[in-house]
Amino acid sequence: MTSDRFGLAALADPLPIVPVAGPLDAVAEVPGSKSVTNRALVCAALATGTSHLSGALFADDTQAMLGVLAALGIAVEADDQGGTITVEGCAGQVPASTEPIDTRQSGTTSRFALPLLALGSGSYRVTAHPQMQARPMGATFDALAELGVGVEALGEAGRLPATVAAGGAGTRVLQVPGDVSSQFLSGLLMIGPCLPDGLIVEVTTELVSRPYVELTIAVMASFGALVDQPDDRTFSVAPGGYVATAYAVEPDASAASYPLAAAALCGGTVTVPGLGAEALQGDAAFADVLAEMGATVVRDQQGTTVTAVAGQLSGGTFDFTHISDTAQTLAALAPFADGPVTITGIGFIRRKEIDRVDAVATELRRAGVRVDDDPDGWTIHPGPVAPATFETYDDHRMAMSFALIGLAADGIAVAGPACVAKTFPGYWAMLDQLRASATDR
Numbered sequence: 001m002t003s004d005r006f007g008l009a010a011l012a013d014p015l016p017i018v019p020v021a022g023p024l025d026a027v028a029e030v031p032g033s034k035s036v037t038n039r040a041l042v043c044a045a046l047a048t049g050t051s052h053l054s055g056a057l058f059a060d061d062t063q064a065m066l067g068v069l070a071a072l073g074i075a076v077e078a079d080d081q082g083g084t085i086t087v088e089g090c091a092g093q094v095p096a097s098t099e100p101i102d103t104r105q106s107g108t109t110s111r112f113a114l115p116l117l118a119l120g121s122g123s124y125r126v127t128a129h130p131q132m133q134a135r136p137m138g139a140t141f142d143a144l145a146e147l148g149v150g151v152e153a154l155g156e157a158g159r160l161p162a163t164v165a166a167g168g169a170g171t172r173v174l175q176v177p178g179d180v181s182s183q184f185l186s187g188l189l190m191i192g193p194c195l196p197d198g199l200i201v202e203v204t205t206e207l208v209s210r211p212y213v214e215l216t217i218a219v220m221a222s223f224g225a226l227v228d229q230p231d232d233r234t235f236s237v238a239p240g241g242y243v244a245t246a247y248a249v250e251p252d253a254s255a256a257s258y259p260l261a262a263a264a265l266c267g268g269t270v271t272v273p274g275l276g277a278e279a280l281q282g283d284a285a286f287a288d289v290l291a292e293m294g295a296t297v298v299r300d301q302q303g304t305t306v307t308a309v310a311g312q313l314s315g316g317t318f319d320f321t322h323i324s325d326t327a328q329t330l331a332a333l334a335p336f337a338d339g340p341v342t343i344t345g346i347g348f349i350r351r352k353e354i355d356r357v358d359a360v361a362t363e364l365r366r367a368g369v370r371v372d373d374d375p376d377g378w379t380i381h382p383g384p385v386a387p388a389t390f391e392t393y394d395d396h397r398m399a400m401s402f403a404l405i406g407l408a409a410d411g412i413a414v415a416g417p418a419c420v421a422k423t424f425p426g427y428w429a430m431l432d433q434l435r436a437s438a439t440d441r
Contacts, residue, residue, distance in 0.1 A: 006425040014389045014413040015428070017406025018435060023268030023310065026437035028259035028430055030272055032057040032083060032249040033281055034423045038065045038108045039216055040247050042116065042190050043223040045074045047089035049244030051223070055274075056085050056249050060422040064104040068113045071099040072120070083249075092194030092241045094120035094166075103160070105129040105353070105422060110160060111183035114140050115191045118149045120166040127161040131353055131394060134159070139184040143174045147195075173200045178207030178233075180348055185235070186216040192237025193225040203233040208348050211282020211322050218280050222247055251275045253283035255424045257329040258400050260287055260306045262434050264295045265333055265408050267310030270434065273303040286326040289318055293337065310408075315339025315382065320346050327377070328401035331360045334380035335369045336408055347376040354393045363390045363402060367412075387411025396422040403431060 032055045041062070044051035056062065058080035066085075069076050073095040075088035094116055101117070101124050103110040110132055117124045138158030141151045148170030154161045172195070176184050185201060192199030207213065213235075217227045224243035228236040256272040263270035275284060277299045287304050291297040293316065295308040315337040320327045327346045334341035349356040361373040368386035372379040385405060390412070392398040396419045406412030420427040 006421070006429070008418040008421050008425060008428075011417045011428065013417060014415040015417040016413045017403050019410060020266045020407050020435050020438040022438045024263055024266050024270050024434055024437050025268050026259070026434050027271045027273060028434060030251045030255040030259065030275070030430070031059065031424055031426065033252040034059065034061050034254075035108065035212060035215060035252070035281060036219060036249045037062045038112060039186070039190065039219040040249060041065050041069065041085070041087065042112050043220055043225070043242050044087035044089060044244065044247070045069050045116070046092050046119070046191070046194050047087075047223055047242035047244040048091040049089055051087045051089060051244040052246045053085040053087070054246070054248050055083050055251075057252060057423070058083070059425050060104065061106040061108060064102070064106040064109040065112070068101055068103060068109060071101050072097050072116070089242065089244050092119060096120060096122040097124060101126040103128045103132060105132050107132065107135060107181070107352070108183055110135075110137065111140055111181065112187040112190065114144060114164060115187040117164040117166055118144055118147050119191055119194050123163055123165045125161065125163050132160060135353070136180055136351055137162070139176050139180060140187060143176055143184070143188055146171050146174055172197045173202065175202045175204050177205045178203040179205040180351060182207060182209040182212045185213055189213070189216055189227060189235055189237055190220060192227070193220070193239060193241050196239060198239040199237045201235045201237075203235075207233065208321055209282070209324060215280050215282065250279060250281070252423070253279060253281035253286070254325040256304065257283065257286045257326040258404060258427070259430065259434060260290060260304065261329050261333055261404055262407055263306040264290045264293065264308045264313060265310070265336060265404060266438065267308055268438065269305060269307040271303050271305040275304050276301050283323050283326050285323055286329065289330060292316060292318070311336070313337040315341045317342040317344065319344050320377070324349050325397065328356060328360055328397045329404070331364065331378065331380060332401040332404045335364065335382055335385050335405070337382050340379050340381050342379040343377045345376060353395045354398075356395070356397070359393055359395065359398055363388075363398070366390065367405070367409075385409040385412075389413040389415055392416045392419055394419050396420050396424065400424060400427055407435070
């Protein structure tokens with residue numbers, strides 16, 4: 001298990017967070033992108049030939065995708081020490097399997113794996129962790145039905161677990177909503193090249209997290225697929241399949257938000273190497289928010305560097321519609337700004353692993369922070385942070401974000417710290433490295 005390798009099972013629960021002694025001076029290595037790794041795994045699995053992924057993330061979410069591919073009989077060799085994965089593609093013909101398809105807690109795996117099964121034969125049983133079973137899957141179920149795939153929820157309608165019966169003639173044109181999760185659209189786009197006539201997907205509502213869809217299209221292009229966008233809500237995928245390739249996964253931009261935010265909070269300089277000006281991931285734009293708040297940000301070919309003076313963060317209003325996975329990171333900085341911080345455009349994150357809007361408000365109030373929440377986000381007011389043990393609700397982003405508060409305030413602890421294994425198993429070691437860069441000066 002990933003958590004065993006990183007010693008997460010042995011962590012104290014709750015985990016006390018020790019404040020830093022001064023400005024930071026660190027180079028923070030973050031793992032490969034979860035979003036890129038799981039997309040590359042899907043494209044490689046569907047490709048003709050053998051693909052080689054380097055810099056891949058090994059964490060619970062990507063292990064979930066690897067497990068799905070293994071259950072489908074797609075040959076995968078993974079080296080978690082070296083960050084490499086070799087995938088023998090199935091040339092768009094997903095094998096039949098009687099093995100349970102377990103997507104665990106992973107939203108990307110769930111919403112990418114089900115469309116994969118439309119390219120198979122026979123019936124598949126898909127299950128997931130109870131937390132994932134509570135998340136919506138109806139948009140994928142409905143789209144698969146339009147493709148001629150039989151989908152039957154085994155519990156609550158529109159939720160996992162479910163059976164999927166591949167085969168049947170269906171439409172080439174699908175309509176999906178875009179205001180719940182962009183993962184529904186991405187999962188469908190990725191099977192498009194393997195359908196005989198390709199696929200056209202029309203988005204019926206505002207598309208949230210659009211950069212993740214652009215990321216999907218970029219990864220698909222690296223494997224030889226073509227997606228045309230005649231307008232903002234229409235995506236046309238050409239048939240022709242995927243071609244195996246060697247693919248380098250860039251560092252995770254969402255994970256990078258934590259050490260970069262630590263520099264803005266504690267002062268000093270932190271560099272995340274490998275995540276530079278050409279980064280594919282939309283969450284790389286979190287650094288631009290830090291710049292708006294007063295930090296100095298340099299994004300070049302080598303990486304992203306944030307330099308700041310402690311206590312000089314400005315408040316403001318920020319639209320996080322397209323970088324929602326970093327909203328909790330900014331929420332953790334907000335009490336230390338010189339004015340209120342309003343974060344908008346994130347109402348849809350109420351349907352993530354947990355209701356993240358409510359959870360953030362609840363936990364900040366636990367520490368005496370004034371929060372005005374609404375359906376679309378929060379306004380967080382500056383002020384002293386009282387000692388508190390933050391609940392994380394088994395949500396990795398709650399744990400990683402709220403730990404930052406403990407770098408600048410006394411008496412902070414984080415419950416359930418092992419949940420970081422979902423996307424960043426080495427998070428606590430990275431935080432210790434940041435702390436050491438200050439105390440060693």
